[in-house]
Amino acid sequence: MKQFNDDNFLLQTETAQRLYHDHAAKMPIIDYHCHLIPEYVASDHRFDNLSKIWLEGDHYKWRAMRTNGVDEKYCTGKDTTDWEKFEKWAETVPYTMRNPLYHWTHLELKTAFGVTKLLNPASAREIYDHCTALLQRPEYHARGLMRRYNVEAVCTTDDPVDSLEHHIKVREVGFATKMLPTWRPDKAMAVEVPADFRAYMEKLSEVSGVAITKFADVIDALRVRHEFFGSVGCRLSDHGIEEFYAEDYTQAEIDAIFNKVYGGQTLTPEEIRKFKTAMLVEFATMDHEAGWTQQFHYGAIRNNNSRMFGRLGPDTGFDSIGDFAVGRQMSKFFDMLDRNDRLAKTIIYNLNPRDNELVATMIGNFQDGRYGAGKIQFGSGWWFLDQKDGMEKQMNALSTLGLLSRFVGMLTDSRSFLSYPRHEYFRRTLCNLVGNDIEQGLLPASEIDFIGREIIEGICYRNAKDYFKF
Known part of the structure; x- marks a missing residue:
């Protein structure tokens, strides 16, 4: 009987153990998507x-x-x-x-x-x-724990109106772990509540120095902030969407929609979808021009319990997996960008495991060797799926329909400085998956050194380092 949580936890074979201990365990951590509080890193917070x-x-x-x-x-x-x-x-x-x-x-x-x-x-x-x-x-303390877990870089999640003062401070003090911002502009396309949208536009105008009276001003203001984020080391954007938006629109329509919502009028569902499409295209264009990677987290139904949402607000445990038909819209959106050669490096994270094979095949439609290996990535198991079963299903789909070897690996997606063992959990699961294949003769045992050095170490660390170029 195996012991719980011993040195060979989750590693069912000697080959899996060798892959993990000789290769995966020693690699630094690049945590390219998290929700850490930047102030805690800047102040080396004591809990x-x-x-x-x-x-x-x-x-x-x-x-x-x-x-x-x-x-x-x-x-x-x-x-x-x-x-x-x-x-x-x-x-x-x-x-x-x-x-x-x-x-x-x-x-x-x-x-x-x-x-x-x-x-x-x-x-x-x-x-x-x-x-x-x-x-x-x-x-x-906060920084001590990051050192303890050998964290080379973290990317936080930041709104375009954020000052990034804490990122700047961390860079100035010379902390060995890079803390880089991530551009998360969801509020700039949240037009469901006109008053909230208008208030956000006023904040954006203030921090950017751009007077906002029309849609073109919004894009100018966002470009100012996008460039500022880049100057502080940002290399990724992130978008939390229920589903992909890819409505046909004209610029005249978007101008009119902006004027309507900015003036306090409620938009129709069709107008909302067109506006969100236009904003995602603009964001994607900025990312492509800057050489950034864009991330899309899709498929959550959020704030299901209205009583508790009213009491506690968002991100308090009342979200679930959504059920959306996304394939056609996802394809159309990426094609809208690709046909004009404006499709940046992209990572797609699905929340419904039903979409694993869909995403794994979709990324193959838009790969481009000009950008190196794996331009379009199937992101690691996210949220409800960042556990052993979810990780295995994601990696099996990617292995069967793409190249697992070019996968950029795991992230914490966490607010906690104690969440870095999620990387260990992923690495053990990965090594067990590949090790079992070797033990069963599905992969050649003669290639174990190549597998450990090039594939396991690549997925755990090197692929992300090469992909993001931190």
Whole structure:
């Protein structure tokens, strides 16, 4: 019987173990998409206790706690102590078996704090006190944890109106880990609520110095900010969309739609789709001209529980996988860009696993050797899919219908400085997948050195480094 969470965790064969320990484990981390708070890196933030670093903002854990019958006050409440929240999480952990939270929890405790005990009500106080004491040491502050996990670069998620002051400070102090911004302009195309859109346009005008009265002014203002982001090291954009937008439109239509919503009038669904299409095309053009990589995270239905959304706001654990017909629109959108040679390097992340084969074949339609290997990427398992089963399905689809060997690998997509073991989890899963193929004679054992050096190390680190050119 194999031991849980030992050195060969998830590695079912000797070949998988060799691939992981000799190749994957030693590679630095490039975390090219995350939601870390830049201020925490700039200030080398010290976390008061384990709850502060582990539970605050973690809607994965909140979702599990609610499902386990824990009252909301222990998830997001203001009238409960950090210890009380942690205690309820510890009560929940044993019931998360077969959920990735169980694996992540114990990997994080082991790799960050050296804790090998299982977290449960009996061990909770000891683990809490032990980890909280360690968190007071400088090597467990924000930057210390990034050093501990050998993080070479992180890309945060930032709005075009953000000052990026913390990114600039980190660069100026010479911190070894690069912290680079990512352009996330979702609010600039969020025209569903006219008053909110108008307020955002006013912020954009203020920070860009461009007076906004028409659609062309919006694009000018965004270009100013796009160039500023580039000057601070930005090399990626990111777009959170329900589905791809690829409506036919004329410039006159977009001008009229902007005037309508900017003037406070509600748009029709068709007008919204046309405006979003136009904005995505403009964003893509900017990225192509700047040599950036664009990312598309699609397929989530967000804020399903209106009562809790009204109480807690977004990103609090009430989102789910969406069910959209996306293939035709995705194809049309990329073709709109490619036929004018304006299609930048692109990463597509699907949330519905039903779309795995769709995305894996779609990326092959727009590859272009002028940009090097793997111009269009099938992104790693995202959100509900960034667990062993989801990762394996994504990699199997990519292997069968594309080139797994050119995959840019894993990211944390996390707000937590303890989430870097997700890279380890991915690397172990990858090595187990490939190792099993070698053991079964599906790949040649004589090529294990090439597989480890070129394919495993490439997916874990080198492909991303070459692709993004940080």
